[in-house]
Amino acid sequence: MKIIAVTDDKMEHSQLLDTLLAIEPFIDAAILREKSKMDSEIIALIRQLIEAGFDSTKLIVHGRTNVASITGINKVQLPGYGEPLTLLKKKFPAISFGRSVHSYGEAETAYKEGADWILYGHLFETSSKVGLPPRGTNELFQIVESLPIPIYAIGGIQPHHLPQLNQGGVAGIAVMSSIFGSDNPEVATTAYKDANHVTTS
Incomplete structure (x- = not known):
């Protein structure tokens, strides 16, 4: 399974730069989800x-297709709303698009519109989704x-959780708080890499 780090928009520029460089050897991709930054x-x-x-092949821009195009990044993670995927694919044929979804129906629609991958969640309780009930794995595995x-989770x-998700055929996991909210993101990321190695070996 692939391990994707998702930035949490809580670090200032230099700290974020240093953190991403430190964890890069242990991840397969990084989604730059910095909503407050220009x-x-x-x-x-x-x-x-x-x-x-x-x-650079590990970088995925969240939501901003124009930024990806300007910088030569060929992957964009789209939120569940926004510009229609069919239009984006026509406008930016060199870019691959993922769509964030929260249900089977949304996943099916995204696939029909041409999504290259899907990110489904949230699976379990998380500090970034306080008060929202987790969706668990049943619907994920159906997708x-x-x-x-x-399909990523x-x-x-x-x-x-990695053995269970691997058995369900999930392509990979995306992690935000456990990495970027950690006192030592490099150690936190290594724990996922080590668990993934055991799971898939």
Whole structure:
């Protein structure tokens, strides 16, 4: 399974840059989900990451297709709302798009509109979704069985959940709070990588 780190929009620029560079060897991708930052700040972050040796193929821009296009990043994670996916794919044919969904119906619609992958959540209780009941894995596994594109899971996922998700055919996990809310993001990320190695070996 792939391990995707999702930034939490709580770090200032230099701290975020340092953290991403530190965890890069242990992740398969990073979604830059910095909603409060301006496009110019995201562009500067991407360029600095690449200059510092971050593998650009691991970068996924959240929501801002124009930023991805300007910086040469070819993956965008779309929220469950916004510009129609069919229009985006016509406008930016070189970019692959994922869609965040919260139900089987939303996943099916995203697939029909041309999503290249789907991110489903939230699975378990998480500090970023206080008061919202977790969705668990049943519907997730139904989506995995029904749709022929990679399905990723997000929301409260801990290293001990990886065997269960791997058995369900999930393509990977996305982790936000457990990494970027940690006192030591590098150690936290390593725990997922080690659990994944045991699960898939």
